[in-house]
Amino acid sequence: MTRFGAVTIVQFEHRPGILDLGWGHPLPSLLPLGAWSGAGAETLETYGWQALTYGHPTGPAPLIDWLCAHVGDATPGQTFVTAGASHGLALLTQLLTGPGDVVLVDSPTYHLAFQILTDHGVRLVPAPADEDGLRPAETAALARSLGAVFLYLVPTFGNPTGRSLPLERRRELVSLGVPIVEDDTYRELYYGDGAPPALWHLANGHGVVRLGSFAKTVAPGLRLGWINAAPSLIDRLARLGYVHSGGGVNHSTAMTMATFGTSGAYERHVARLRDRYREHRDALTGALGVPAPDGGWFVWLRLPAGLDAEALLPRAERHGTSFVPGPAFYAGRGGGSDHVRLSFSHLAPADLIEAAGRLRAALPAE
Ligand SMILES: Cc1ncc(COP(=O)(O)O)c(C=O)c1O
Incomplete structure (x- = not known):
């Protein structure tokens, strides 16, 4: 090295x-060295200076349009481009919680999410779970009794278990009204017939925020991902001071990702x-x-x-x-x-x- x-x-x-x-x-x-390099060159050729200046607050249109068509269950008004899933979680925690607030976390779940949450002074409480994953009714009861701001989980090909929450539990969970942050980082890395439906999808975008990432499907070094959420929350993200000051997050990389997506690469x-x-x-x-x-x-x-x-x-x-x-x-x-x-x-x-x-x-x- x-x-x-x-x-x-x-x-x-x-x-x-x-x-x-x-x-x-x-x-x-x-890692897609050649294809990414080609997409970078094509992006500069196609968009010129617009690929290198400050970007639109929620992310550049070429990426958002491709992404919405790709995921198939979110609109541009429900989409905000981030510097990856970790950044998405940090932004949500910043916007939605205050010090001392309770956030429920699946048990076990992605360990590096814990510090992202506690950096903001949040108190973490493990959600009830068994061998098949999170137990919806008990989790909803706990969330209500503690006034939890949201529940964080990785229901699809989870880290660390590789398991997915069974469909029945997904349906039950979204019906119970617990505000959910769904970390959907591994959705596209399936080795059989596909992935189970996202909680975001089952809930029709109500009460669920979805975190997406290109870290595993393209490259971690891009630090690029997205949030799907209700338009009112997307609007609050877009009005954050540092977005107002610096423009959309990671704009030039987002533009290259748009070319990487639309080209079929x-x-x-x-x-x-x-x-x-x-x-x-x-x-x-x-x-x-x-x-x-x-x-x-x-x-x-x-x-x-x-x-x-x-x-x-x-x-x-x-x-x-x-x-x-x-x-x-x-x-x-x-x-x-x-x-x-x-x-x-x-x-x-x-x-x-x-x-x-x-x-x-x-x-x-x-
Ligand atoms: C469940 C989960 N969420 C988020 C991340 C990090 O994603 P990003 O690199 O987009 O911040 C990882 C990476 O290990 C992960 O396993």
Whole structure:
């Protein structure tokens, strides 16, 4: 990795000797270098200076028009372009909550969302859940009793479980009137017949805000995504001071993404990703002998009885592999010590098989 002075370029670098299953990052060779470069050049050619100046507050029309046609269930008035799903969550938390307010979070769920929420002084409370995911009626009752501002969850190919909330629970949840922030980051990375309907879709846009991202389908470094929400909320986002001052978020990248989408490069790229990440998934789950998730990037591995995830970590690293211990995914660290999250996105299939072998070797003999 090239170093520039005291800092490097990327967020994560491999530790020598460790095949790391901990990071939910793409395999570098699956990033669309050539197609993105072509889209950048074409964008400048087509739009000239308009691709490089301050952008429209909710995002540039070419991207919003393509995106709305692509998702099929949102209008331009329900769409705001963000610097990714994390940014979308931060913006919503800034707008909707005050310090001390309660936000319910699925249990387990995406651990890095916790700090985005607590950065704003919000109090996190785990929502009731079981093996199939969130329990709608109990969650709605808890939300009411605590006056929760919203519920955050990743119902489709979730991080860390790879599971999707069953359709019946989706329908029940949206019927109960709990304000929902649906993180839909993994929707397009399915390895079977497709993805279950979004909560946003089932609710017809009422009471649900959806976070989308191009981080997994195109590239994390774009820091590009979107929010689907009621027009009144989109209007409040567009009137934020820093949007007024700096224009639409990440405008030049958004313009290139519009070209990447309208040219058909996005569809081709995501189809390729599905084929390749399916192979990754099968390599890891086959080597471990565990069920394969239908989408996303993660395997939520239950450890043999009595084994603690955090105690296993140093042992696994001595054997040359790593993972994220389950408790990281529970707000207040209220569970998960019997699970680890393994990511199959960042290593090639042969390395995944080797890493699985190292992990098995780190487990105590039965
Ligand atoms: C569920 C979930 N939401 C959001 C993110 C981050 O998305 P972005 O890079 O668009 O901020 C991730 C990345 O790991 C994720 O797993």
